[in-house]
Amino acid sequence: xxxxxxxxxxxxxxxxxxxxxxxxxxxxxxxxxxxxxxxxxxxxxxxxxxxxxxxxxxxxxxxxxxxxxxxxxxxxxxxxxxxxxxxxxxxxxxxxxxxxxxxxxxxxxxxxxxxxxxxxxxxxxxxxxxxxxxxxxxxxxxxxxxxxxxxxxxxxxxxxxxxxxxxxxxxx
Amino acid sequence: xxxxxxxxxxxxxxxxxxxxxxxxxxxxxxxxxxxxxxxxxxxxxxxxxxxxxxxxxxxxxxxxxxxxxxxxxxxxxxxxxxxxxxxxxxxxxxxxxxxxxxxxxxxxxxxxxxxxxxxxxxxxxxxxxxxxxxxxxxxxxxxxxxxxxxxxxxxxxxxxxxxxxxxxxxxxxxxxxxxxxxxxxxxxxxxxxxxxxxxxxxxxxxxxxxxxxxxxxxxxxxxxxxxxxxxxxxxxxxxxxxxxxxxxxxxxxxxxxxxxxxxxxxxxxxxxxxxxxxxxxxxxxxxxxxxxxxxxxxxxxxxxxxxxxxxxxxxxxxxxxxxxxxxxxxxxxxxxxxxxxxxxxxxxxxxxxxxxxxxxxxxxxxxxxxxxxxxxxxxxxxxxxxxxxxxxxxxxxxxxxxxxxxxxxxxxxxxxxxxxxxxxxxxxxxxxxxxxxxxxxxxxxxxxxxxxxxxxxxxxxxxxxxxxxxxxxxxxxxxxxxxxxxxxxxxxxxxxxxxxxxxxxxxxxxxxxxxxxxxxxxxxxxxxxxxxxxxxxxxxxxxxxxxxxxxxxxxxxxxxxxxxxxxxxxxxxxxxxxxxxxxxxxxxxxxxxxxxxxxxxxxxxxxxxxxxxxxxxxxxxxxxxxxxxxxxxxxxxxxxxxxxxxxxxxxxxxxxxxxxxxxxxxxxxxxxxxxxxxxxxxxxxxxxxxxxxxxxxxxxxxxxxxxxxxxxxxxxxxxxxxxxxxxxxxxxxxxxxxxxxxxxxxxxxxxxxxxxxxxxxxxxxxxxxxxxxxxxxxxxxxx
Numbered sequence: 001x002x003x004x005x006x007x008x009x010x011x012x013x014x015x016x017x018x019x020x021x022x023x024x025x026x027x028x029x030x031x032x033x034x035x036x037x038x039x040x041x042x043x044x045x046x047x048x049x050x051x052x053x054x055x056x057x058x059x060x061x062x063x064x065x066x067x068x069x070x071x072x073x074x075x076x077x078x079x080x081x082x083x084x085x086x087x088x089x090x091x092x093x094x095x096x097x098x099x100x101x102x103x104x105x106x107x108x109x110x111x112x113x114x115x116x117x118x119x120x121x122x123x124x125x126x127x128x129x130x131x132x133x134x135x136x137x138x139x140x141x142x143x144x145x146x147x148x149x150x151x152x153x154x155x156x157x158x159x160x161x162x163x164x165x166x167x168x169x170x171x172x
Numbered sequence: 173x174x175x176x177x178x179x180x181x182x183x184x185x186x187x188x189x190x191x192x193x194x195x196x197x198x199x200x201x202x203x204x205x206x207x208x209x210x211x212x213x214x215x216x217x218x219x220x221x222x223x224x225x226x227x228x229x230x231x232x233x234x235x236x237x238x239x240x241x242x243x244x245x246x247x248x249x250x251x252x253x254x255x256x257x258x259x260x261x262x263x264x265x266x267x268x269x270x271x272x273x274x275x276x277x278x279x280x281x282x283x284x285x286x287x288x289x290x291x292x293x294x295x296x297x298x299x300x301x302x303x304x305x306x307x308x309x310x311x312x313x314x315x316x317x318x319x320x321x322x323x324x325x326x327x328x329x330x331x332x333x334x335x336x337x338x339x340x341x342x343x344x345x346x347x348x349x350x351x352x353x354x355x356x357x358x359x360x361x362x363x364x365x366x367x368x369x370x371x372x373x374x375x376x377x378x379x380x381x382x383x384x385x386x387x388x389x390x391x392x393x394x395x396x397x398x399x400x401x402x403x404x405x406x407x408x409x410x411x412x413x414x415x416x417x418x419x420x421x422x423x424x425x426x427x428x429x430x431x432x433x434x435x436x437x438x439x440x441x442x443x444x445x446x447x448x449x450x451x452x453x454x455x456x457x458x459x460x461x462x463x464x465x466x467x468x469x470x471x472x473x474x475x476x477x478x479x480x481x482x483x484x485x486x487x488x489x490x491x492x493x494x495x496x497x498x499x500x501x502x503x504x505x506x507x508x509x510x511x512x513x514x515x516x517x518x519x520x521x522x523x524x525x526x527x528x529x530x531x532x533x534x535x536x537x538x539x540x541x542x543x544x545x546x547x548x549x550x551x552x553x554x555x556x557x558x559x560x561x562x563x564x565x566x567x568x569x570x571x572x573x574x575x576x577x578x579x580x581x582x583x584x585x586x587x588x589x590x591x592x593x594x595x596x597x598x599x600x601x602x603x604x605x606x607x608x609x610x611x612x613x614x615x616x617x618x619x620x621x622x623x624x625x626x627x628x629x630x631x632x633x634x635x636x637x638x639x640x641x642x643x644x645x646x647x648x649x650x651x652x653x654x655x656x657x658x659x660x661x662x663x664x665x666x667x668x669x670x671x672x673x674x675x676x677x678x679x680x681x682x683x684x685x686x687x688x689x690x691x692x693x694x695x696x697x698x699x700x701x702x703x704x705x706x707x708x709x710x711x712x713x714x715x716x717x718x719x720x721x722x723x724x725x726x727x728x729x730x731x732x733x734x735x736x737x738x739x740x741x742x743x744x745x746x747x748x749x750x751x752x753x754x755x756x757x758x759x760x761x762x763x764x765x766x767x768x769x770x771x772x773x774x775x776x777x778x779x780x781x782x783x784x785x786x787x788x789x790x791x792x793x794x795x796x797x798x799x800x801x802x803x804x805x806x807x808x809x810x811x812x813x814x815x816x817x818x819x820x821x822x823x824x825x826x827x828x829x830x831x832x833x834x835x836x837x838x839x840x841x842x843x844x845x846x847x848x849x850x851x852x853x854x855x856x857x858x859x860x861x862x863x864x865x866x867x868x869x870x871x872x873x874x875x876x877x878x879x880x881x882x883x884x885x886x887x888x889x890x891x892x893x894x895x896x897x898x899x900x901x902x903x904x905x906x907x908x909x910x911x912x913x914x915x916x917x918x919x920x921x922x923x924x925x926x927x928x929x930x931x932x933x934x935x936x937x938x939x940x941x942x943x944x945x946x947x948x949x950x951x952x953x954x955x
Contacts, residue, residue, distance in 0.1 A: 051925070051933040052826065054871035056916045063916070063925060065933045068575050070910045070925045101913075 020118040024140075026147055027094065027107040030082040034107075035114065035140065035147045042095040042102065044110055047087045064104060066095065073104040079155060080135070098153050105155075114147070116140055121149060181277065184225050186560065189274055191218040193635055195267055199260065200638035204653070206248075206255035216245040217387055222270065224391050228357065234273050237286035240294035241266040247298045262293045264639070337454045338446065351447065354395050358444045361392045365411060366437045372418060373430055385415035403454045404443050407436050410461045417468045428467045431479055432460060435488040460488070563665070566626055570814060573615075573622045574908035577815060580615040581905060581929035583608050619815060619906075623664065627811075630708050630717075631659035633672045637679055641704060644683040651701040652687050654679075658708035663715050663811055670789050671717075671809070674782040678719050678805055679704065681779070686723030686803055696800065698722065710811075713833070717807045726797040728754050734763065752891060755795040759783040787940045790816075790831065790923075792890045818907040818926070820934065821885065822900030823868045824877035827934045829907050829926055830896065834939040836886045838901065855884055855895050862886065865942065866897045870921065892943045905929070909936060 024035035025044075050062030050073055061075040073093060077084055090109035095102060124136040135155050140147040198215050205211065223238035241263055247253035269286050276283055365388055371381035389412035396405045414429055421429070439455055446453035463473060479491050587608035591601055634656050641654040663671075687693075687702030694700050705720040732746040735757045741749065757763055759779045786793045791809030810816065810833060818829040819838075845856050846864065853864040868878050881897030907926035912935070923938035 049932050051935065053912070053916055053922070053935065054873075055921070060916050063912070063933050065927045065931060068571070068578070068910070068927065070912060070927075070933055072913065072916045 022116050022118050022121070022140075024114045024116065024147070024149070025094070026111040026114050027092070028109045028111060029076045029080060029107050033111065033145060033147050034076075035149050036094070036096065036152055038113060040096045040098065040152060042097055045093045045095065045104075047091045047093060047106070061106065064093065066102070066104070069102065071095070071102045071104055073106060074155070075106045076155075077106070077108075079105075096152060116142065116147075181229070184229060185274060185278055188222045188225055191222055192267065192270055192274065193632075194218060196264075196639040197635040197637075199264055199267065200642045202255065203260045203642065209249070212245070212249050213383065216242065216249055217390070219245060220387065221391065221394065224357075225394070228354065228395065231273075231277075231283055233283040233285050234270065237266050237269050237273075237291060240291050240298065243298035244294045253297055253299060258293075259297055262290065262297060265290055266294060339452045339454075355444060355448050357395060358392060358447070359441075361388050362437060362441050362444060364388050365392075365440070366434070369411075369430065369433050369437060372415075372433075373426070378418060382415045382418045386412060389415060401443070401447075401452060403457065404440060406461055407440050407443075407457065410436055410464050414464060414468055421468065421470075425467045425470070428473055428479065429464055431482070431485065431488045432464050432467075435460065435485045436464070438485055561625075566622075566665075569622055570626065573619050574815065574910075576615055577619060577906055577908050578927045578929070580611055582931065583611055585929040623811075623815075624662075626665045627662035628665055628668050629659060630661050630663060630668070630671075630715075632668055633675060634659040634706060634708075636672075637675070637706060640676065640679055641683060644680065648684060649689065650683070650687050651690050652683060653701060653703055655703060655705040656707075657705070661708040661710055661715055663809070664814070666814070667715075667789055667809060667811070670785050671807075674785045674807075675706075675717075675719070677779065677782050679706075682719060682721040682723065682803065686721040686725075688724050692724075711808070714808050714810055717809075719805045719807075720802060721804075722802040725799040725801055725803055726755050726758070726795070727799065731755065731757050735760075738763065752794070752796065755797055756890070758795060759793065790833065794891065815906055815908050818905060818936065819885065820902035820905050820928070821867070821883070821896075821898040822902055823871070823881075823898050824873040826871070826873055827902060827928065827932075828867060828871075828898075829905070829934050829936045830885060830887065831936065831939060832904065834887045834889055836888050836893065838883055838885050839895075840882055841884050841895075857886065857895075860893070862893045862895050864895045864897055867937070868897070868899070870942070887939050887943070889939050889943055894943050896937075896942070907934075907936065 023038045025038050025041050026033055026035045028034070045066075048064055050064055052062045053060060053072075056072075059074050059079050060072045061078070062073055063070050064073055075084070085108075087106070088108070092107055092110045093104040094107055094110065095104045097103075120142070121138040121140050123138055125139065135151050137149040137151040140149055195215060195218050198211060198218070202208065202211050202215060219238055219242045223235055223242055226234040226238060244253060244259065244263060248255050248259070253259065266286075269290065273283050273286075365385065368381040368384045368388065371377040372385070389408050393405060393408045393412060396408055411433055414433060418426065418429075436457075439457065442455075443453050463477060466473060477491050479487060587605050590596060590604055593601075596604070637656065638654050641652060644650075645652045682704050687704065688696070688698075690700035693702065699722075703722050706717070707720070708715060708717045710716075728751060731754050732741070732743075732749075735741045735754070736743055736746060738760070740757055740760055740763075746754070759782065763779065783793055786807055786809065789809045791807055794806045794808075795803065796806070797803040817832040819832055819835060821828055821830060839857065841855050841857075847854060847856070849861075853866075854861050855864050864884060866881055867873075868881065879899050881899055883898050883901055884895035885898060886893060886895050905928075909924045910926060912922060912925045921938055921942050922935045923941075924936045925933050926936055928934050
């Protein structure tokens with residue numbers, strides 16, 4: 001199922017466009033390194049107090065007050081099925097905008113802003129050991145490590161359930 | 173029509189749209205009181221204005237229908253046409269067509285042509301009432317004229333002493349294209365103004381002339397305002413003012429006014445000429461206008477400035493120091509100078525002194541200018557009474573106020589904690605406390621002021637109902653009237669938006685099921701004409717809207733029968749229900765008493781929607797009825813839903829907000845007051861028993877953090893009462909309601925979120941859904 005174009009239009013594009021640069025924000029969840037397109041990221045905040053919402057979907061950890069706007073926050077550890085841990089000094093909430101919706105997600109730590117060439121990004125392998133490959137947009141093969149590019153809309157599947165499933169993580 | 177500035181079109185749509193809406197209501201009233209000349213005039217004027225603006229915008233299809241309707245009304249106004257059923261039907265249909273055309277305009281579609289048959293009918297009704305002018309009736313589809321005459325010639329402001337001042341006309345692109353339309357229009361209007369001014373002198377024709385004048389000048393005034401020609405506006409308004417007050421003036425005053433008005437009309441013609449060649453001409457008319465105003469207000473003019481009733485225009489100019497109108501010609505001028513026939517002076521010279529070429533040799537102008545340097549007091553500045561503001565700007569203002577309230581709460585919390593520390597000196601603490609309470613007060617004022625900007629009178633929706641009832645009456649063959657009270661009560665815009673549909677549903681229900689046929693009513697000893705009353709009053713921070721019909725009322729037996737059939741209750745339970753509880757069934761989804769589904773109502777969806785809409789507004793709805801006497805539906809809604817007072821409560825480590833408007837009282841029940849019935853906890857409070865809901869259980873608050881609920885918050889909605897058990901009362905707070913996105917709000921026991929004074933988020937409990945959930949559980953358990 002690796003090359004279903006309907007799922008990975010962005011990647012297809014990055015393959016044909018030789019030398020296109022991707023700018024990514026990379027972060028760590030349960031010792032794995034992930035990335036999202038920097039254009040989707042609104043801001044990165046320190047951990048703040050979450051308000052639990054009773055009877056909300058399981059992946060919604062709670063809501064926060066982002067300068068007067070109430071936004072849902074998803075814990076990526078839970079979403080990926082990793083063991084839940086308490087937040088640390090390094091924990092961050094990355095606020096992204098997906099299809100006019102602002103959503104935060106909790107990560108263990110934020111690494112860096114990375115510029116990579118699109119041609120080193122491979123489509124998602126059929127099997128990634130740690131997380132559901134549905135969430136994966138592609139894998140960036142750096143010299144010393146691999147970075148998993150996230151399919152952000154699938155990630156918030158339930159939260160974004162009303163959105164049509166045609167978005168791309170990487171703005172082509 | 174693509175050459176119109178979208179803004180101009182939007183202005184037209186808004187302003188004329190409002191007129192159209194009023195028209196509907198006024199027409200229905202007119203049907204009942206066709207002898208009310210005031211109303212007839214109002215209706216006529218509204219149509220006239222719409223037509224005028226539309227012709228000005230070159231909307232032929234709109235003008236054609238408005239025109240025939242106006243003609244018919246004009247006939248009625250003159251008593252030539254009888255206002256009967258056929259007349260009203262045709263006029264109302266025309267209004268509907270206009271509405272349709274407005275919608276098309278709003279969508280940016282081309283205007284559809286009005287049905288020829290209707291135009292025919294209206295034209296027949298109008299009978300002898302021929303179109304006023306061919307120009308008006310004809311589509312004004314004229315090519316855009318080239319840029320007006322050479323404007324470089326015009327001298328800019330020639331300094332203080334020189335009149336008239338001539339300035340290049342400067343208009344926004346969208347408007348300058350329309351100037352040609354306007355000039356033609358103006359010229360015609362000014363001719364009519366002058367004709368009517370002459371009639372005004374004669375006491376027998378005075379009243380009619382005054383009416384005509386008022387209309388004419390209102391129309392001109394609007395055009396002039398649109399183009400922002402201030403002085404022309406002042407002149408027109410002066411004539412308008414006189415036309416409205418002439419009835420109260422004595423002959424002497426009229427004698428003083430008339431020559432001056434003729435002079436004004438002359439000046440208007442001069443200015444119109446100026447516009448033709450792209451100049452804005454201003455004269456020194458302050459004195460003139462001020463004196464007319466004085467006379468109208470009943471002040472005696474000083475001897476020196478009294479003028480003979482037949483004084484020629486030039487004498488007026490001299491006496492009233494209208495500089496710039498000098499240039500003697502020859503001989504004495506007739507009292508009435510047909511200056512209206514002024515033609516465009518092609519040689520737009522840059523002379524400071526301009527005399528219009530007149531085709532009529534009898535209109536020479538001789539002016540002896542009195543060089544009195546006395547400077548007239550400036551006329552009172554024209555104050556704009558209203559401005560239009562985009563809703564989005566008000567929304568963002570409201571959001572900002574919301575933020576301000578949150579920060580105010582925060583500062584308040586800080587002030588409280590500071591007041592109990594020794595970290596600061598006494599003086600500082602007091603100063604901080606004072607500052608905080610001032611901030612509190614001012615924020616409250618700002619909040620109130622911003623809220624008021626969003627308030628709109630209920631008439632905005634009430635105004636549509638007379639027409640609705642009229643149509644329903646015709647459709648059902650019943651006789652009924654609508655009485656509206658309290659249309660001036662103002663509520664928040666969002667309330668207006670949510671209230672319209674529910675009221676229509678209720679109105680239809682009353683008309684269809686409530687009010688009986690005339691025969692039945694007569695048989696029951698009632699007035700064959702049914703009455704539906706719609707009344708609104710303020711009640712504290714709420715507005716109460718009642719809809720009262722004097723129809724057949726609700727049939728308890730019939731309602732319980734249906735309710736049992738639909739499984740909403742059992743025969744045993746039904747017998748114990750109070751009348752009100754039974755009536756409440758009509759608001760259940762899919763509940764219909766109508767044996768036949770009509771296209772008016774009866775599908776059983778209406779009342780359900782009504783209830784949902786009202787609950788969305790945090791309002792309540794109550795039904796009361798007396799068989800044979802009628803039904804009363806009472807809706808109570810808060811004035812605004814954006815910011816509300818709430819009680820903050822603690823459950824475990826979490827805080828929730830409970831709307832204060834739903835709270836009846838807060839009690840600490842004893843052990844013996846609480847008992848368990850059918851596995852449900854209930855509390856005895858005085859002589860009633862109410863179900864208890866543990867907020868902690870309901871919201872799955874982690875057990876480990878919780879204590880036993882100590883307080884029972886007694887809440888009421890729609891006559892249903894329940895107690896909410898909480899552990900801690902934190903205090904009352906103004907909360908700014910923030911929407912909670914639906915898919916994360918769970919099952920809907922929450923109506924939103926709010927930001928606390930410590931910056932954290934608390935969720936707002938939806939009392940309606942909570943009570944509903946509680947009583948459903950109860951039913952399920954007891955079954």
